[in-house]
Amino acid sequence: MQARLAASDLACRRGDRVLFRGLSLALGPGDVLHIEGANGIGKTSLLRILAGLLAPYAGSVEREGAIGLVDERPALDPDLPLGKALGFWSRIDGSSEAAAIAERLALTDLLDVPVRYLSTGQRKRAALARLMGQDAPIWLLDEPLSGLDEVSRGLVAELVSEHSAAGGIAVIASHQPLVVERFEAFALAEYVL
Numbered sequence: 001m002q003a004r005l006a007a008s009d010l011a012c013r014r015g016d017r018v019l020f021r022g023l024s025l026a027l028g029p030g031d032v033l034h035i036e037g038a039n040g041i042g043k044t045s046l047l048r049i050l051a052g053l054l055a056p057y058a059g060s061v062e063r064e065g066a067i068g069l070v071d072e073r074p075a076l077d078p079d080l081p082l083g084k085a086l087g088f089w090s091r092i093d094g095s096s097e098a099a100a101i102a103e104r105l106a107l108t109d110l111l112d113v114p115v116r117y118l119s120t121g122q123r124k125r126a127a128l129a130r131l132m133g134q135d136a137p138i139w140l141l142d143e144p145l146s147g148l149d150e151v152s153r154g155l156v157a158e159l160v161s162e163h164s165a166a167g168g169i170a171v172i173a174s175h176q177p178l179v180v181e182r183f184e185a186f187a188l189a190e191y192v193l
């Protein structure tokens with residue numbers, strides 16, 4: 001899997017506050033980075049800058065490989081049954097493994113349920129199913145464990161390990177660490193003035 005993600009001398013400003021500055025990182029195949037930091041320090045903002053969804057106040061980002069972002073807003077139509085909402089993306093992503101992915105994420109029995117009725121954890125698993133179908137080399141995961149039970153938390157660690165072993169990159173903002181090899185901590189507090 002061809003993947004590279006590099007940030008150079010990033011600064012982030014939200015409203016009239018600069019949250020962090022002087023942040024550089026360079027990630028290659030297999031790297032898993034754990035962004036740590038207190039509420040409001042700027043973890044989500046950093047992920048959105050890395051994804052290209054938020055302009056940095058200073059600095060630049062280089063990406064080689066498509067981005068798969070999972071945050072608290074799953075891009076699944078709330079009014080469609082889950083199977084149809086995921087099917088929309090499998091057609092766009094050209095994924096032929098939708099059934100196997102749904103099975104892996106314990107979603108098979110929920111495919112007829114409208115997305116808006118899913119529980120927090122089920123919704124998170126649905127967002128992860130979309131991510132897997134996307135086959136993107138760079139995963140940006142914002143609080144992927146929140147709302148998940150122990151079994152699902154173990155599953156997320158497994159998926160990240162497999163992604164890393166296949167040469168993918170994962171950047172994970174989380175208040176809890178994942179049990180994953182090559183899990184490297186990145187303390188955002190070091191870049192706060």
Ligand SMILES: Nc1ncnc2c1ncn2[C@@H]1O[C@H](COP(=O)(O)OP(=O)(O)OP(=O)(O)O)[C@@H](O)[C@H]1O
Pocket residue numbers: 014015019037038039040041042043044045046
């Ligand atoms: N659109 C915006 N305009 C102004 N300030 C914003 C905007 N979006 C976020 N912020 C502020 O930027 C700061 C960082 O927010 P961010 O969501 O990146 O933090 P976080 O580290 O992910 O927090 P948490 O751990 O609570 O999820 C917060 O103080 C937040 O209020």
